[in-house]
Amino acid sequence: MADEGLRPIIVKRIKKGGGGHHGGAWKIAYADFVTAMMAFFLLMWLLGSTSKGDLNGISEFFKTPLKVAMAGGSGSGDSSSVIKGGGKDLTRKDGQVKGGDDPDVKKKTFNLTAAKAVLEKQEGERLQGLKDKLQAKIESSPALQKFKNQLLLDFTSEGLRIQIVDEQNRPMFPSAKSDLAPYTREILREIGPILNDVPNKIGLSGHTDSTPYYSESGYSNWELSADRANASRRALVQGGMQDEKVMRVVGLGSAVNLDRKDPFNPINRRISIIVMNKKTEEGLQRDAGKLEVGGGVSVVQEGAAAATEAAPAAAR
Known part of the structure; x- marks a missing residue:
């Protein structure tokens, strides 16, 4: 029993380190606080940028x-x-719907075919109005009334066609020349201002009959018909037609006779004025592009007056 009083007392001290005065728990709390604040400010930003609805x-x-x-x-x-x-x-x-199913919102659809048909109808009515106006002018004008048998108006696939034809005893041009007869010039000057009433472009073509004609210099009725068409263009412009309306001037010789049964009929000698429809005008603009020739050389076809290249026919 005496030995128990002399037994040594051992005190164990556990030394803690790395936590400082309060340990590391404050870091977790601070991280939670920062995360919460970030979420709060993000929420405030979202609410601030959201519409009232x-x-x-x-x-x-x-x-x-x-x-x-x-x-x-x-x-x-x-x-x-x-x-x-x-x-x-x-x-x-209200409710879950698919995009674009709102019956209150009317869908706009466009029928291009129907729209094109409407435009063609409007253009047809405009050209018909021009024809009626020309016919009224022919009947009321003393300068035109006496030549009404030589003025032919009709419609073709290209538009409204106005033809001034020869009569046996009343030719539009002297034989083998492109000089306009006085009455022909008068007719064209009367018609010119009326053509400004529509925005359509104009095409002119010269025609001859099949009477043989050929000069030693190679000048044939192909060149003659082209020169006559161009002389008619000048008379229309002098009468008041806008020069920029002209889109095509060609000479066709006797290739397109009006009287196919009698190629020598004087009626085949004529000037045709075409008031082009939109389809014809767009076709000419589309076809007047570049033509590739040989090794990449491009030939651009431009200009109004051109004689059709073919074998010499005949005309007066």
Whole structure:
């Protein structure tokens, strides 16, 4: 028993390190605080950049989310989006819909074929109005009335055609020349201003009959018909027609006779004025592009007056 009083007492001291005065728990708390503040400011930014309508949808969602989700019905909670109406169509006020299914929004569709038909109809009415005006001018004008048998008006696939034809005893041009007879010049000057009433472009073509004609210099009725067409263009412009309306001037010789049964009929000697429709005008503009020749050399066909290249025919 005496030995027990002399037993040594051992005190163990555990030394803690690395935590400082309060340890490391404060770091976890501070990280949680920073995360919460970041989430708070992010929430405030989102709310600040959201429209009033979307805020109302969010508010309605948090008011009755379970009721709408379980029982269905109108509200923002019956969609997969917090935006009022839900889905991809933001124009809807209620319910989940597919984009563009709003019956209140009328869809605009365009029928190009129908639109083209309407434009062609309007152009046809405009050309018919021009024809009526020309016919009225021929009947009322003393300068034109006496030549009405030589003025032919009709429609072709290219547009309104105005033809001034020869008569046996009243030729438009002297034989083998491109000088306009006085009455022909008078007719063209009377017609010229009326052609300005429509925006359509103009094409002129000269024609001859099949009477043989050929000069030693190679000048044939191909060149003659082209020169006569160009002389007619000048008379129209002098009469008041706008020069920029002219889109084509050609000489066709006797290739396109008006009287195919009698190629020598004086009526085949004529000047044709075409008031082009839009289709013809666009076709000429589209075809007047570049023609590739040989090793990449481009030939651009331009200009108004051109004689058709072919074997010499005949004309007066």
